[in-house]
Amino acid sequence: MPSKLKLSAITLDCPDPLALAAFYQQATGLEPHPRSDADFAGLTGEHGLFLGFQRVADYRPPRWPDQSVPQQFHLDFDVDDLDEAEARLLALGASRPEHQPSEHWRVLTDPAGHPFCLVTKG
Known part of the structure; x- marks a missing residue:
């Protein structure tokens, strides 16, 4: 049987890694990675998931x-x-696009323009 893949990291392109890491750190409570810098910043979670943010020249938000x-x-x-x-997320710097596809979840965008959804369980 082939070995299973375990998701270990998600990395987002952005113009300012430290600023975007700060937004997600405040939003999620994940811990800042000690080797974060102006070109690559990261957050770590309790189950080993790493959320990274990398600087991209001429970044164009979605x-x-x-x-x-x-x-x-x-x-x-x-x-x-x-x-x-x-x-809470709007106060941290997120934005709410006018178009919302459902009343059962919310679409917001982070400060670099990446869409993300808020979903209630159940």
Whole structure:
């Protein structure tokens, strides 16, 4: 039987790795990686998942829901209360696109323009 793959890291392109890492650190409570710098920053989780942020010259943020600059992927976060989570993340610097595809989840964008979803369990 082939060995299983274990997801160990997700890395996002961005113009400012330290700023985007700070946003996600405040949003998730993940711990900053000690070797983060201006070109590559990271956060680590309790189960070993690493969330990285790498500087990209001439970065162009995704245009959601317009696909002229496609999102390519997005992150989903489980929350207990959509309104509370949205308000907290907007205060941290997230934005809320006008287009919302469902009343059962919320689409926000991080400070670098990456879309992500807030989803309630159940």
